[in-house]
Structures are given as C-alpha cells and as structure tokens.
Amino acid sequence: MSTTHLLIELVLMPLVAFVVGLAMLLMLRKIGARLQRRVGPPLLQPLFDVIKLYSKRTQVSHGLLHEAGIVVAVGAYVAIETLVPVPGMNGIAEKGGLILLSYLMMVPSLGLALGVGQCANPNGSIGLSRAMTAMLAYDIPFMLVVFGVAWQFQTTNLVELVAVQQAGGIATWGIVENPLLAIAGLFGLQAMLGKQPFEIYVAPAEIATGPMVEMGGKFLGGLFVMQSFQFYTAGVLYTTMFLGGGENWFTFLIKIFVVVAIPLSVAFMFPRYRTEDMVRLVWKWPVILALLGLVVAVQ
Amino acid sequence: MNDFPLPVRAERSNPLARVFDELIDFCRARSMFMLHYCTGCGAIELPPAMTSRFDMERLGIQPMVTPRQADILLITGYVSIKTLKRVILTYEQMGSPKYVIGICSCTVNGGMYWQSYATAKKLNEYLPVDVYIAGCMPRPEAVIEGLRKLMGEIKAGRANSWERYFREYDRYLAAQQNLFGPNWQTPTDIIGEARDYQLYGPGTEGRHTELLQQHQVPLQPLRMTLHSDVEKSS
Incomplete structure (x- = not known):
C-alpha cells in the first residue's frame, strides 16, 4: 500500500467515525424520546450542538491542563479509530491489535481526569473518582472477553479476526462460536459506555454530570465529539470481535448501529446503581460468564 | 434605561464570512441548553413542556445541570433577595452568548409579592433579561412560545x-x-x-x-x- 493511500485512510477513518458517531448520538436521543413517547430532536441536532458549543464567545478555561486533558481524550480516540478495521480501510490496524486497543481505550478517561483535576470542582472530583472506579469494574470482564476472543481465534490481530470470521460465514462468528463471551461483552459494553444502570459518574441529578461539571463551550464540544467516537468505537470493536466485521458498509453500519442500540435502549429503562453495587454486579455476572466462555474457548 | 445603545453587529463584507456568521446564529438558535433556576411555582409548568405532551427537545432545547454548560437561564418565579444572589452567581458563570428568560409575573414586577420586603421586584434591573413570559403561571404553550421568540431573535442576530x-x-x-x-x-x-x-x-x-x-x-x-x-x- 502506498504512503498516500495510507495517509488518506488515516484522515478518512476518524472523519467517518465522527460522522457515524454523531448519528449514534442522535440515535441515543431518539431512542430516549421514543421510549418516552416524544418526537425527539431533529436530524442534525448533534451537529447544531457541537457547532454552537465551539462558537461560544467566552470560553471559561481553568488552565493549561484543562485544555490539554480534552485534547488527550479526543486525540486518543482519533488514534483508536485508525486502529480498528472498517470495510475497505484497514489503516494501521495490522500493526495494532486487541492488546494495544485495550490499553488505548483507557487513555481518554485518563485525559479527562487530567483536565477535570485542574477545575478544582468537588463535583468533578467525585465524578472522576467514580469514573475511575467504573473503569476498574468493567476492565476486568473486558480483558477476560478480549483474552477469550484472542484464544478462540488464535490471534490478536483485528484484520485477521475479521478475515477468519468472514471466510467461514455466520457459523464462525464470535457470537455463534462463543455466545457466553458475547453476552459478557455486551454486559461490559453497558458499563463501558457509562449508561444506566451504570451511569454512576455522570449522575446529573446527584453530582451535576460529574467530570463534565466545569466544561462549557469548546470543552463540552470536545466531550460531545469524544462521546460520538466512544459510541462508534464500542460498536465497531464489538462487531469486529463477535459479528464478523463488515463485508461492506451497508451491513457494517447496520451491525454497529444495532450493537450500540442495545445498551442505549436498556439505559432508558433503568435508574442508577450506587458505585459499590455497580462494582459488585460487574465483577460478578459478566466475570462469571466471561470465565465460562474462556473455558469453552480453551477447550 | 438604555443610556448606552449596544453596537449593532456590522455585516462582514466577505460573503463567506457572512454565511459563516449566519450558520453560527442558526446553530445557536437551534441548540439551546437550558438551566432552569426554579425559584417559585412556575417550575410546575416546565415538566409538561419538556415531556411527551409538548416536547421541547423538538426545538433543540434540552435541560442542562450546570451553568457552564447552559445557554439559557430560566428563572421561574419570584426571586427573593437571598435567591437573587445565587441567580447572579449562576448567571456570571455561564459562557456567553447567554440568555435570561423570566417566567411568571413575579419576575416582571414582583407579582403577588409586590409588597414583600424580601423580594426583588424587577429582574431586569439586576440581569439583562431577554424574554419575559408573563402569567401566573404561564401555560407550557406560552413557555414554548417565549422560547420560540428567543429563537427568532437569536437567528436574526438580535439577541445580544x-x-x-x-x-x-x-x-x-x-x-x-x-x-x-x-x-x-x-x-x-x-x-x-x-x-x-x-x-x-x-x-x-x-x-x-x-x-x-x-x-x-x-x-x-x-x-x-x-x-x-x-x-x-x-
């Protein structure tokens, strides 16, 4: 592959991720509206929000780290997008793999921690400590699932993972070969996206959106962009591991939207758990399922 | 009151810049994050305006929980002197452009608390109010009508x-x-x-x-x- 081709892919992959991610943000709000028997926001609402936030006249910054933290969070996701294969574009996914991705997925939370730390808002600090606790909770089933999938397909390379599943058809998809891991992964996804019942660190009514409490204007805009990347990445990663990636963009988009729609729909039916309840729950059921799945994979 | 008329925003000569300004005004009008400071009884009319019957999210209006994230400060009801201090603190923390909407008669002239020693009568003296929605209390339709008026002003670039x-x-x-x-x-x-x-x-x-x-x-x-x-x- 020529250098120009690779460069185009590296620019295009985050851009596509951003556009699809914005559509997922819209889907989140539409699902919520439909479940509450409302009409919901218009089609371009997430775009309006992001443009408006970036065009605020006064931007309240609390210092250099506040700004750098958001850059780290969004930048880490831009890096992640070049490492996950999508139909027709592999970027540098060959060089990456599941292990690198699972490390990179933690960087946005750490970047956010950096930024929130400087805001010195007690709600932000509480939200942050909860976000880190949540990360501690969901990372254990997540790593077990990643390990199980890698063992099942005998590879950590995402491009190979997709190729193997596509060569064998639906029968070799991760979700058919090892449904236990797929269920544990979906459970982990709910916690990873920070949606109810695991919405402990946003908690608008309790700690005023936690880490986002001091974020206005371009900072909140950056977080909107980050969230759109987060939804997209979660959908693509799950699709790659369990649903055979995408043969073309049509089936690929259907798959990732369905995957993301599941946690978002569940979210609107639950209130919020307390932190310790969430850790107890996430360390128990998805871990048990993932361990059983691991046994199935190893045999 | 208007000793110093606001400078009118000059239309930029570059047509692309003008389109850009208009796009930004449009997006500001179509995406309004609202911080409701519910001080009095008018707050009771907000849930119906937000939920399934009237659904403000259709217009891009959604509630936010901190002043930093919000564009509109919605004050629903009388402001006592103690409350007004908090309202001003909240208002000053918001990022500009920011808008204030006073709901109910109490924010207009004190309403039924006119004779109270502890109530600030005219909100407009302490904060620049964009839209007043009079009524005791105004119906959700009136609230949405007021918000639509503000939207029109923002879109025309006049809500400054x-x-x-x-x-x-x-x-x-x-x-x-x-x-x-x-x-x-x-x-x-x-x-x-x-x-x-x-x-x-x-x-x-x-x-x-x-x-x-x-x-x-x-x-x-x-x-x-x-x-x-x-x-x-x-």
Missing part, C-alpha cells in the same frame, strides 16, 4: 442583550449594591472578562465598580484539608 452586562456592568452593579449592601462581591471578574473579550464599554466601570474594587478580596484557592487536620486545629 447579554453584552449589556459587560458593557454596562456599573449600572447592574449599582442595583445589586443597592439591594445587597456595599460589600457585595462575586467570584467572577466581569471587568477583566469584558476587557479580554473586547466587550468593554463606556458603562463597564464607574462609581460602583470603584466601590467594589476598594473592598474586593482576591479569590483564594480553597485550602484542602484532611479530616485529621481539622480535628487537630480544633
């Missing part, structure tokens, strides 16, 4: 009364000092912000800001103490 707070800070501070006493001080440095964002006007500084600067205590970061430290010192 938030600049007044920077350009005529002395006048607003005068009313605040009149009510809260001469020692009134907020954590936000309005004059500094006005200078920084080129919003400094002839009315930004005056007699009352001088009084403020005489007694103003510079903000100190909060001292972080562990529980054991507190016990030792006490």
Whole structure:
C-alpha cells in the first residue's frame, strides 16, 4: 500500500467515525424520546450542538491542563479509530491489535481526569473518582472477553479476526462460536459506555454530570465529539470481535448501529446503581460468564 | 434605561464570512441548553413542556445541570433577595452568548409579592433579561412560545442583550449594591472578562465598580484539608 493511500485512510477513518458517531448520538436521543413517547430532536441536532458549543464567545478555561486533558481524550480516540478495521480501510490496524486497543481505550478517561483535576470542582472530583472506579469494574470482564476472543481465534490481530470470521460465514462468528463471551461483552459494553444502570459518574441529578461539571463551550464540544467516537468505537470493536466485521458498509453500519442500540435502549429503562453495587454486579455476572466462555474457548 | 445603545453587529463584507456568521446564529438558535433556576411555582409548568405532551427537545432545547454548560437561564418565579444572589452567581458563570428568560409575573414586577420586603421586584434591573413570559403561571404553550421568540431573535442576530452586562456592568452593579449592601462581591471578574473579550464599554466601570474594587478580596484557592487536620486545629 502506498504512503498516500495510507495517509488518506488515516484522515478518512476518524472523519467517518465522527460522522457515524454523531448519528449514534442522535440515535441515543431518539431512542430516549421514543421510549418516552416524544418526537425527539431533529436530524442534525448533534451537529447544531457541537457547532454552537465551539462558537461560544467566552470560553471559561481553568488552565493549561484543562485544555490539554480534552485534547488527550479526543486525540486518543482519533488514534483508536485508525486502529480498528472498517470495510475497505484497514489503516494501521495490522500493526495494532486487541492488546494495544485495550490499553488505548483507557487513555481518554485518563485525559479527562487530567483536565477535570485542574477545575478544582468537588463535583468533578467525585465524578472522576467514580469514573475511575467504573473503569476498574468493567476492565476486568473486558480483558477476560478480549483474552477469550484472542484464544478462540488464535490471534490478536483485528484484520485477521475479521478475515477468519468472514471466510467461514455466520457459523464462525464470535457470537455463534462463543455466545457466553458475547453476552459478557455486551454486559461490559453497558458499563463501558457509562449508561444506566451504570451511569454512576455522570449522575446529573446527584453530582451535576460529574467530570463534565466545569466544561462549557469548546470543552463540552470536545466531550460531545469524544462521546460520538466512544459510541462508534464500542460498536465497531464489538462487531469486529463477535459479528464478523463488515463485508461492506451497508451491513457494517447496520451491525454497529444495532450493537450500540442495545445498551442505549436498556439505559432508558433503568435508574442508577450506587458505585459499590455497580462494582459488585460487574465483577460478578459478566466475570462469571466471561470465565465460562474462556473455558469453552480453551477447550 | 438604555443610556448606552449596544453596537449593532456590522455585516462582514466577505460573503463567506457572512454565511459563516449566519450558520453560527442558526446553530445557536437551534441548540439551546437550558438551566432552569426554579425559584417559585412556575417550575410546575416546565415538566409538561419538556415531556411527551409538548416536547421541547423538538426545538433543540434540552435541560442542562450546570451553568457552564447552559445557554439559557430560566428563572421561574419570584426571586427573593437571598435567591437573587445565587441567580447572579449562576448567571456570571455561564459562557456567553447567554440568555435570561423570566417566567411568571413575579419576575416582571414582583407579582403577588409586590409588597414583600424580601423580594426583588424587577429582574431586569439586576440581569439583562431577554424574554419575559408573563402569567401566573404561564401555560407550557406560552413557555414554548417565549422560547420560540428567543429563537427568532437569536437567528436574526438580535439577541445580544447579554453584552449589556459587560458593557454596562456599573449600572447592574449599582442595583445589586443597592439591594445587597456595599460589600457585595462575586467570584467572577466581569471587568477583566469584558476587557479580554473586547466587550468593554463606556458603562463597564464607574462609581460602583470603584466601590467594589476598594473592598474586593482576591479569590483564594480553597485550602484542602484532611479530616485529621481539622480535628487537630480544633
């Protein structure tokens, strides 16, 4: 592959991720509206929000780290997008793999921690400590699932993972070969996206959106962009591991939207758990399922 | 009241820049994050306006929980003197452009609390209010109508009364000092912000800001103490 081709892919992959991610943000709000028997926001609402936030006249910054933290969070996701294969574009996914991705997925939370730390808002600090606790909770089933999938397909390379599943058809998809891991992964996804019942660190009514409490204007805009990347990445990663990636963009988009729609729909039916309840729950059921799945994979 | 008319935004000559300005005004109108400071009974009409019957999210209006994230400060009901202090603190923390909507008669002229010693009568004296929605209480339709009016003003680029707070800070501070006493001080440095964002006007500084600067205590970061430290010192 020529250098120009690779460069185009590296620019295009985050851009596509951003556009699809914005559509997922819209889907989140539409699902919520439909479940509450409302009409919901218009089609371009997430775009309006992001443009408006970036065009605020006064931007309240609390210092250099506040700004750098958001850059780290969004930048880490831009890096992640070049490492996950999508139909027709592999970027540098060959060089990456599941292990690198699972490390990179933690960087946005750490970047956010950096930024929130400087805001010195007690709600932000509480939200942050909860976000880190949540990360501690969901990372254990997540790593077990990643390990199980890698063992099942005998590879950590995402491009190979997709190729193997596509060569064998639906029968070799991760979700058919090892449904236990797929269920544990979906459970982990709910916690990873920070949606109810695991919405402990946003908690608008309790700690005023936690880490986002001091974020206005371009900072909140950056977080909107980050969230759109987060939804997209979660959908693509799950699709790659369990649903055979995408043969073309049509089936690929259907798959990732369905995957993301599941946690978002569940979210609107639950209130919020307390932190310790969430850790107890996430360390128990998805871990048990993932361990059983691991046994199935190893045999 | 209007001693210093606001400078009208000149249309930029570059057609692309004009399109850009219009796009931004459109997006500002179509995405309004609302912080509702529910001080009185008018708050009861907001849930129906937000939920399935009237659904404000259709218009891009959604509630936010902190002043930093919000564009609209919605004050629903009477503002007592104690409440007004909080309202002003909240307003000053919001990022501009910011808009204030006063709902119910109480924000217009004190309403049924006209004779109360503890109620601020006209909200407009302390904060630049964009839209008043009169009524006791206004129905959700009226609330949405008021918000739509604000949307139209923003889209036309006319809703810039938030600049007044920077350009005529002395006048607003005068009313605040009149009510809260001469020692009134907020954590936000309005004059500094006005200078920084080129919003400094002839009315930004005056007699009352001088009084403020005489007694103003510079903000100190909060001292972080562990529980054991507190016990030792006490």
